[in-house]
Amino acid sequence: MARRKGNDVDGILLLDKPLGRSSNNALQKVRYLFQAKKAGHTGSLDPLATGVLPVCFGQASKVTPYLLDADKSYRCTAQLGVTTTTGDKEGDVLQEREVTGFNEQDVEAVLATFRGAIEQVPPMYSALKHNGQPLYKxxxxxxxxKRKPRDVTIHELVLIDKTEDSITLDVRCSKGTYIRTLAQDIGEALGFGAHLSMLRRTHVSPFNCDKLYTIEDIEQLAETGKLEEALLPIDTALQELPSLNLSEEETKLLRNGIKVKKADTPDSDMIRLYNQNNTFIGIGRQSKNDNDEIQIAPRRMMNTHEPLSE
Structure with a gap:
């Protein structure tokens, strides 16, 4: 049976965003292929970048805030000796400098200064806003x-490859990190300047990103009526939260916005909630009432739909 336009689709797609497409363009393409009523992505990638772009369909959009805060990993190449207006290869050249006589030890010494907690000045070519206007405009x-420095954390920074005028790095970092800025700053620290010539997002926590789907993969699954194969359950985005199973009555109360008293709960403010059939129903917030009894309040409840019909 053909899928009707505007299906209730719930789940998460780990899309391999292609080179040259904006994140929104890639999102709209896969939304069209799924014929989904609602879809959004978590953490945009520049057209220059490729790699992991989680797309949240339907009820999965409720977990988007948790994914925006997640650590991310990248592989990038910094072209040394040339700085540009945008910090990447799409910008106009600002300055060219000769790249001479540096070795792996020089690079490692510089990289060591960028690991851990650092400050970054966000680039002008970014979506951050000033008086309601995006900086890039x-x-x-x-x-x-003038932009204020921001605190970010570089958890891992590893030299993967080096040529006479470029370095390729693996980076694992906190939210809010600009890899373009990191490449520029490392280039300056080496004394040559740099711009980003390649960027691929390789991982978004907490997902297993070994299997990504290209737009071509999704087109093939759409042709064979097997789109559901590409979707992850919503709760895969929340695996770092402890879980709690509820009775039928407790589930009903929470769905109606009523707090429930619950003993022996995990030691966590936020908890994944499951009903008596072990079906994921949402996120709860744990607190204590006036009698010092533990209670669970609904934080983000899910109302998932049946899978697409074939």
Missing amino acids: LARQGIDI
Whole structure:
């Protein structure tokens, strides 16, 4: 049976965003292929970048805030000796410097200064806003706005490859990290300047990102009526939260917005909730009432739908 436009689709797709497409363009393409009523992505990638772009369909959009805060991993190449207006190869050249006589030890010494908690000044070519205007729009008008440094954390920074005028790095970092800025700053620390010539997001926590789906993969699954094979359950985005099973009555109360008293709960503010059939029903917040009794309040409840018919 053909799928009707505007299906109730719930789940998470780990899309391998292709080179040259914006994140929104890639999102709209797969939304069309799924004929889904609602879809959104978590953490955009520039058109220059490829790799993991989680797409949340339907009820999965309720876990988006938790994914935006997640650590992410990248592989990137910094082209040394050339700085650009955008910090990547799509920008106009600002300055060229000769790259001479550096070795792996020089690179390692510089990388060591960027590991851990650091400050970054966000780039002008970014979606951050100033007085309601995205910075990149102001940058295109030749306007430069002073930006405050932001605290980010570089958990891992590893040299993968080195040529006479480039370095390739693996990076695992906290939310809010700009890899373009990191590449530029490392280039300056080496004394040559740099811009980002390649960027691929390789991992988004807490997913297992070994299996990604390209747009071509999704097109093939759509042709064979097997789109559901590409979707992960919503609760895979919340595996770092402890879980709790509820009785039928407790489930009913929480779905109606009523707190329930519950002993022997996990030691966590936020908890994954499952009903008596072990079906994921949402996220609860744990607290204590005036009598010092533990209670669970609904935080984000799910109302999932049946899978697409073939």
